[in-house]
Amino acid sequence: MARRGVMRSAASRVFAVLVAVVLVAGVLTAVLLVLDAQRSARVEAERVTRSVSETLADLPEVRSALTSGPSAATAELQPVTERITRSAGVDFITIMTADGIRVTHRDPGQIGRHYLGTIPGTPVARTEEFTGTLGPSVRTIVPVLDGGRVVGWVSTGVTVESIGSTLLPRLPYAIGIALAVTAAGVVGALVVRRLTRRVTGDLPAREVRDAVSSYESVRTLGEALRAQNHEHGNRMHTAVALIELGRTDEAVELLTETSRQSQALVDQVTAARAGDPTVGALLLGKAAQAAERGVEWEAVLDPETPRTTLSAVDAVSVVGNLIDNALDAAAAGPEPRWVRFTLAPGDAGGVVVEVADSGDGIPQGTRERIFEPGFSTKPADETGRGVGLPLVKAIVEAAGGTLRLDAEPTRFRAELPGRETP
Incomplete structure (x- = not known):
């Protein structure tokens, strides 16, 4: 009976309310950190895909290969895109002709087919999320220009699944920070409970x-x-x-x-x-x-x-x-x-x-x-x-x-x- 009375005391009620608020704050902190990590991973993917596409589009070798015909372009550029795909940490690099016919692709069987994605009507770079042969991906397409004329396009992409996998290493940090916030809040609630009990004792x-x-x-x-x-x-x-x-x-x-x-x-x-x-x-x-x-x-x-x-x-x-x-x-x-x-x-x-x-x-x-x-x-x-x-x-x-x-x-x-x- 005495224990039940303590649990109903004003100090215990204040403690319970504060702990509930701290737990909610901890959960919200973890959620916000995960969302922020997800946003950061997507921003990083957009930055990397744009950087790779712009670098390839500016190479004279790429312009020269695209003007020499699809078969010659595939023979010259497919090994280059495979090597850069591995080193840059992207999931695919697709180089295509001006009308969107692929000359390189992660799956060689897709070469010669039309590009799945948005090709801008004007020669400008475009970043979007689109579902292609590899599933949903964040991709950036950049025009290849030869004297102001569009001779092809370079599209670099990172799949949404890959972006999600980058969050796993960040989860322990988010959980650790949320637990630290919760622990600090519980300690504060214990201090408040002790101070409240000094004034109210175990009175309900x-x-x-x-x-x-x-x-x-x-x-x-x-x-x-x-x-x-x-x-x-x-x-x-x-x-x-x-x-x-x-x-x-x-x-x-x-x-x-x-x-x-x-x-x-x-x-x-x-x-x-x-x-x-x-x-x-x-x-x-x-x-x-x-x-x-x-x-x-x-x-x-x-x-x-x-x-x-x-x-x-x-x-x-x-x-x-x-x-x-x-x-x-x-x-x-x-x-x-x-x-x-x-x-x-x-x-x-x-x-x-x-x-x-x-x-x-x-x-x-x-x-x-x-x-x-x-x-x-x-x-x-x-x-x-x-x-x-x-x-x-x-x-x-x-x-x-x-x-x-x-x-x-x-x-x-x-x-x-x-x-x-x-």
Whole structure:
């Protein structure tokens, strides 16, 4: 059981993904090297065939033999082409008359027959792949000129089979390089796995996400409670000072107004009996945080809203991060500054969570990236940036819900499945 747990850990999953990527990269490297070797072999064959054909076409002996008649040309040139074929590493050299009748050939039985291939209509060199008596081959045909007049042609070729055989010596190099790339990638994956395990231990990926969610929940609750404590502390100090100055009525009015504002939100929270009490406590703290930052706060909670299927930790992460982003945007935006939170029943017994703000909005070019891990439109601080929204999206989608962004005003809308109430 312990071994199965390790194999499902986040570190092992990262390792498996990296190894899969490395293996694919290794295979692609080998394929690309083989294709490049094949291309290089073909280019080399084209270069050699052109060079041999041009050299023979320029020889005075070849011109003289072609002008002396087919029989004399065969007797003089066949031994020459056989010797050059062996020494140049080509498969055939065919010399022919101007109208394409062979006077030399690798198979003497083919002499006197018409050349199989393309004879250019103008006296120019041409390289092509053509299937002749020896099968598919890469060949270059060059005209033999005598005073500007075509007296014959020289065609030199290398069969495709021969080109393929030149790849065999290069395969070990390609495989060796691919194995080296794979080995280096696996070593890198092992290092990443070790580093990941230092952070996550043997926790499964879901538990790592839950740990991050718990941290975010504690952080946002802590900030809310700190703001609430700070606001109440300021008001209490002010009330005490007013009492010491003998201005008791003003002190009573201040405390009454404070109680009235808090009680209004408490009434809304407690009216939603099926709701999450942890989220209710969070909203009370966020109201104080908004007041501290000079942002008008409005919370609309439908008492008929069912409870979501999220755990208390995940619910606080979703609501807290959405509100934190809205407060940051509103506080940095133009006046009037406001944040509006809405909790209402959705379709088919679901729950709709909406957070809107008066900020400047999210630029069109970055709207598709705001849910990417590590991406943020705000500068990083000691707590880091680019974690909240990706975490919210992951939690919502894992619960079977959806999260979307609307503009003008900026509004995040999360639709979550509701929990059946006994």
